[in-house]
Amino acid sequence: MRRITIGGVSATCDKEVIDTLMVTNESILEFRNLCDKIFEQIRRDVIGQTEVVEGTVIAMIAGGNVLLEGVPGVGKTRLVRSLGRVFNMPFSRIQFTPDLMPADVTGTNIIVKDDKGNSKFEFQPGPVFSNIILADEINRATPKTQSALLEAMQEHTVTVMGVSRKMNEPFFVLATQNPVEQDGTYPLPEAQMDRFMFKLIVPNPSLDELMQIVNMTQATMAEVASSVCSGAQLLEMRKTANQIPVADDVMKYAMTLCAATHPTGDCASDAAKKYVRLGASPRAGQALISAAKVKALMKGRYNVAYSDLNELAAPVLRHRMKMNFEAISERISPDDVVRMIVAEVSKRFNIAVNEPAPEDDVKKGKKGKKDKNADEVKVAVNVTVNVNDADANSTVAEVAVDNAENGEGSDDKKNKKGKKFGFKKNKKDNPENAE
Numbered sequence: 528m529r530r531i532t533i534g535g536v537s538a539t540c541d542k543e544v545i546d547t548l549m550v551t552n553e554s555i556l557e558f559r560n561l562c563d564k565i566f567e568q569i570r571r572d573v574i575g576q577t578e579v580v581e582g583t584v585i586a587m588i589a590g591g592n593v594l595l596e597g598v599p600g601v602g603k604t605r606l607v608r609s610l611g612r613v614f615n616m617p618f619s620r621i622q623f624t625p626d627l628m629p630a631d632v633t634g635t636n637i638i639v640k641d642d643k644g645n646s647k648f649e650f651q652p653g654p655v656f657s658n659i660i661l662a663d664e665i666n667r668a669t670p671k672t673q674s675a676l677l678e679a680m681q682e683h684t685v686t687v688m689g690v691s692r693k694m695n696e697p698f699f700v701l702a703t704q705n706p707v708e709q710d711g712t713y714p715l716p717e718a719q720m721d722r723f724m725f726k727l728i729v730p731n732p733s734l735d736e737l738m739q740i741v742n743m744t745q746a747t748m749a750e751v752a753s754s755v756c757s758g759a760q761l762l763e764m765r766k767t768a769n770q771i772p773v774a775d776d777v778m779k780y781a782m783t784l785c786a787a788t789h790p791t792g793d794c795a796s797d798a799a800k801k802y803v804r805l806g807a808s809p810r811a812g813q814a815l816i817s818a819a820k821v822k823a824l825m826k827g828r829y830n831v832a833y834s835d836l837n838e839l840a841a842p843v844l845r846h847r848m849k850m851n852f853e854a855i856s857e858r859i860s861p862d863d864v865v866r867m868i869v870a871e872v873s874k875r876f877n878i879a880v881n882e883p884a885p886e887d888d889v890k891k892g893k894k895g896k897k898d899k900n901a902d903e904v905k906v907a908v909n910v911t912v913n914v915n916d917a918d919a920n921s922t923v924a925e926v927a928v929d930n931a932e933n934g935e936g937s938d939d940k941k942n943k944k945g946k947k948f949g950f951k952k953n954k955k956d957n958p959e960n961a962e
Contacts, residue, residue, distance in 0.1 A: 554767050558824050561756060561764065565613055568752040572609035573602055574743065575736040580606065582727045582842050583701070585825070587614070588764050589817040591724025592680050592700040594665075594715075594846065601729045602740075603703040607661045608750055610701070614761060615754035616658035617695070623668035625711060629675035633685045650687065655679050658695055658758060662702035666712045673719055676700060680722040697761050717805075717849070724814040726846035771820040773831045780876055781819070781836050785811045787868045788848050798867035802854035807847035814843050833878050841865045 562584070569580050579595070583606065586593045595603045611618030621632060634653030638646050654660070655676070665673065679685050683694040702723070704715075720726075732740060756764075773781075786794035789806030799806060819835040826835075845861040854864065873879070 555824060555827065555829070558764055558767055559827055561760065562825050564755040568613045568755055569606070569609055572612075572750045572752045573606050574739045575732050576602060576606065576729060579727045579729050581825075582725050583610065585818050585821045585839075586724045587697075587699055588761065588768060588821045589724065589814075590697065590699075590765055591814055591817065592722060593702070594720070594723040594726045595701065595703045595729055596706050596726060597703075597729030598707055598731070599705060601731060603729050604661065604663055605750065607659070607701045607703070609752045611659050611661075612750055612752045612754060614659065614756050614758070616697070616758045616761075618659045618661070619654040619657035620661040620663060621654050622663050623665050623672070625667060625669060627668045627672045629672050630687075632672065632675040633679075633687055636688050648688075650690070650692075652692075653685075655685060656692075656694065658698055660698075660700045662700055664704060665702040666704040666715055668713065670713055670716060673713070673715060677719060677722065680719070697758055697765070720846050721808050721810050723846060724818065725842040727842055768817075768820045768824055771823055771830065773816060773820070776876075777831050777833060777836070778816070780833060780872065780878070781815050782812050783872050783875070784836060784840055784868065785809075785815065785844070787872050788844060788864075796868045796871045798864050798871065802850060802857075802859050802864050803848050804851040805849040807844050811843055811847050815839060818843065833873075833876075837869050837873070840869050844868075 565584055566580065569584075573580060583593050583595075587610070595606070597603055608618070608620075621627075630653070632653050632655050634651050634656065636648040637651050639649045640646055660679075662676065679694060679698070680700050683696070683698050684691045685694065686692075700723075705712075783794050785807050786792050787796040788799050788803060788811075789795055790799045790803050792806065815836060816831070818839050819831045822835045822839065823829075823831045841862050844865050848861050848864065850859070850861060850864070853859075
């Protein structure tokens with residue numbers, strides 16, 4: 528522990544905690560600008576599908592895998608191929624079929640002859656040894672072959688003949704499946720479904736979008752997106768997102784959303800008790816927080832808001848819940864249950880479900896003028912820091928002063944302390960700003 532002073536606030540805090548919260552205005556602006564370039568290039572190849580494109584990019588920055596579900600011809604494969612061009616990383620496509628074997632995915636040892644004519648085993652890498660993997664129609668392969676991706680998706684390693692080999696970073700699996708056709712398909716097991724950060728539903732295009740698609744493909748069927756982001760830049764964006772702080776109240780809300788999916792848990796929601804047989808795993812909480820940090824940065828905010836969690840609840844939870852017979856008989860979809868859970872949990876926390884996110888923190892204050900709302904970033908780690916927009920390299924860290932160590936005992940002193948440093952006592956007035 529050491530005594531530090533940042534932005535006029537003095538507190539005792541662990542140095543390692545402060546080092547992990549170094550986010551500058553420059554890094555956030557660079558993050559947003561790079562995201563804008565990525566979306567701009569993807570729109571050159573993919574018409575519409577705004578939510579699907581945004582969700583896929585969020586998952587890639589956060590380091591998760593994505594399952595795209597939709598009927599044939601809605602642009603699932605084209606989106607993944609376009610992403611391979613935009614991110615300028617090695618791209619492999621695996622067409623899953625019933626006769627595909629695990630060795631066709633991971634690779635295998637083959638016998639080769641050396642310069643002296645002696646035979647030896649040499650590992651021949653499979654298509655999984657790439658940065659972006661398109662698992663096309665993944666539910667057409669047998670469970671034996673599907674399981675070949677389990678280790679790669681979670682640990683980013685592949686073990687063949689007792690030898691483990693690490694994947695190149697960043698590594699993503701973007702899988703597609705057709706929900707309609709059932710002949711010759713094998714439903715993905717729960718263990719593999721849980722390894723996908725998002726399950727995104729790709730809808731049919733509207734009439735206007737269909738006209739644009741036909742006009743675009745009449746000119747060329749090939750992807751035309753240009754590379755705007757490298758693997759190193761993507762890893763740097765992920766590092767920046769991981770440093771975004773999450774207030775304790777926001778973290779509790781996110782974990783309550785996940786725990787509310789369990790029908791027998793302490794936080795069980797009424798919807799889960801009625802329609803859910805099995806709830807989401809702890810991976811859901813990890814995915815929800817990681818993705819919410821990226822979404823907050825995309826909106827130009829320094830902290831995660833409740834609205835970020837509400838918007839991401841469906842893609843994170845819809846494939847991690849098992850519906851019971853009552854839900855199936857009443858034709859209640861997982862998305863319907865997620866909406867019920869979000870509404871119920873938001874009511875517990877006195878949060879408006881459809882309340883818009885606050886204005887971008889980066890754009891609030893004018894350069895050269897001190898704006899109290901823009902300059903003070905509120906977080907929850909053990910110190911509170913003021914940020915001056917006039918200094919582009921000013922550090923955005925959240926540190927909540929430890930009252931016990933500073934000898935503050937009364938509520939009156941705490942209220943004065945919070946008022947002095949710009950804290951807002953009533954969360955209901957502005958629930959989106961994490962304190």
